[in-house]
Amino acid sequence: DTGVSQDPRHKITKRGQNVTFRCDPISEHNRLYWYRQTLGQGPEFLTYFQNEAQLEKSRLLSDRFSAERPKGSFSTLEIQRTEQGDSAMYLCASSWAPGVRADTQYFGPGTRLTVL
Amino acid sequence: DQQVKQNSPSLSVQEGRISILNCDYTNSMFDYFLWYKKYPAEGPTFLISISSIKDKNEDGRFTVFLNKSAKHLSLHIVPSQPGDSAVYFCAASGDGGDMRFGAGTRLTVKP
Numbered sequence: 001d002t003g004v005s006q007d008p009r010h011k012i013t014k015r016g017q018n019v020t021f022r023c024d025p026i027s028e029h030n031r032l033y034w035y036r037q038t039l040g041q042g043p044e045f046l047t048y049f050q051n052e053a054q055l056e057k058s059r060l061l062s063d064r065f066s067a068e069r070p071k072g073s074f075s076t077l078e079i080q081r082t083e084q085g086d087s088a089m090y091l092c093a094s095s096w097a098p099g100v101r102a103d104t105q106y107f108g109p110g111t112r113l114t115v116l
Numbered sequence: 117d118q119q120v121k122q123n124s125p126s127l128s129v130q131e132g133r134i135s136i137l138n139c140d141y142t143n144s145m146f147d148y149f150l151w152y153k154k155y156p157a158e159g160p161t162f163l164i165s166i167s168s169i170k171d172k173n174e175d176g177r178f179t180v181f182l183n184k185s186a187k188h189l190s191l192h193i194v195p196s197q198p199g200d201s202a203v204y205f206c207a208a209s210g211d212g213g214d215m216r217f218g219a220g221t222r223l224t225v226k227p
Contacts, residue, residue, distance in 0.1 A: 004159070031213060042120075042205050042217030043160065056213050091159055097213075104150060105215060107159035 002026060004108035006092050012114045013082055020078045021111045025094030032075050033105055034067055035091040036060065043091050049075060050097070082115045089113075119143045120208050122218035130226055135193040137221050139206030142187065146208040146216075151180060151191045154203045154220070163204075164191070196225045 005024045013019050025032045031050050035043035046065070047057045051072040061067075064082075069075040079086055089112050093105035121140045129135045137151075147168035152160035166173040166180045166189070173180050179192045193200055206218040 006159075033213065033215075040219065042122075042207075042219050045214040045216070048213040050213070058214065093159075103148075104162055104165055106162060107152075109157075109159045 004092055004094050004106055006090075006108040006111050008111055009109060010112050010114075012116065014116050015082060015084060017082055018078065018080045019082060019113065020076055021090055021092075021113075022074060022076050023092030023094075023108060024074045025092070026096075026106060027073075029094035029096050029106075030072070031095045031097050031103070031105075032069055033093040033095075034075070034077050035093065037089040037091055037110070038087075046077075079113075082113075084115045087113055087115045118219075119146075120206055120216045120218040122206055122221050124221050125219070126222045126224070128224045128226060129196050131198055132195045135191075135196045135200065135223055135225065137191040137193075137204050137206075137223065139189050139191075139218055140187060141189075141208050141216075143208070143210065143216075144187070145210040148209045149180070149182060149189050150207045150209075150215070151178075152205045152207060152217075153200075154205060160205055193223075196223075198225045198227050201225050 007022045033048040034046040037043045049069040064080045067077045089110045091110045093107045095103045095105045097103040150165040151163040154160045182189045203220045205220045209215040
């Protein structure tokens with residue numbers, strides 16, 4: 001299967017701990033996106049990369065959040081000093097966008113984070 | 117700022133009938149619109165899209181209509197099947213990478 005994969009699928013942590021999630025995009029896709037989804041809401045944009053460059057960050061992405069895509073392939077999203085409000089589904093998506101235009105994004109299964 | 121709105125949280129239709137899901141947007145810079153379907157414990161699955169240069173796009177049982185003057189789009193599913201039961205999200209994007217989603221409509225298709 002060559003879809004978007006995310007690891008882990010579930011993460012339970014205690015408040016104040018750091019967590020890191022990984023996303024592997026579709027191999028030929030140059031763009032990678034991170035979203036957060038809470039119950040009853042649609043996905044909310046966090047940040048995206050074009051190749052290894054992080055081009056845009058939402059104001060939702062506080063300084064406790066950091067994302068990297070060091071070689072333009074997989075990406076990691078780290079949350080430091082987790083808070084209960086960070087509990088959500090974290091979704092990764094990828095797309096092929098040869099120019100500046102947005103294109104159809106394909107999502108992974110998500111990582112569900114629970115902060116106790 | 118909710119730039120994409122789906123005002124119906126749920127919709128129930130009989131198998132074989134038409135399902136119509138609606139979506140409104142406020143940002144006139146949006147020029148690419150998508151519908152995603154989501155099952156529990158899975159990520160959203162791309163369904164169909166439409167560019168602002170068109171007013172209709174069809175793919176099998178799914179048709180998306182775009183009314184730019186009203187800033188409104190709709191997804192028609194004909195005929196509806198029980199397997200279509202899921203949460204449907206409307207999404208919109210413009211220049212740049214971020215995509216804005218509505219809150220979703222839960223469709224239930226009854227046999």
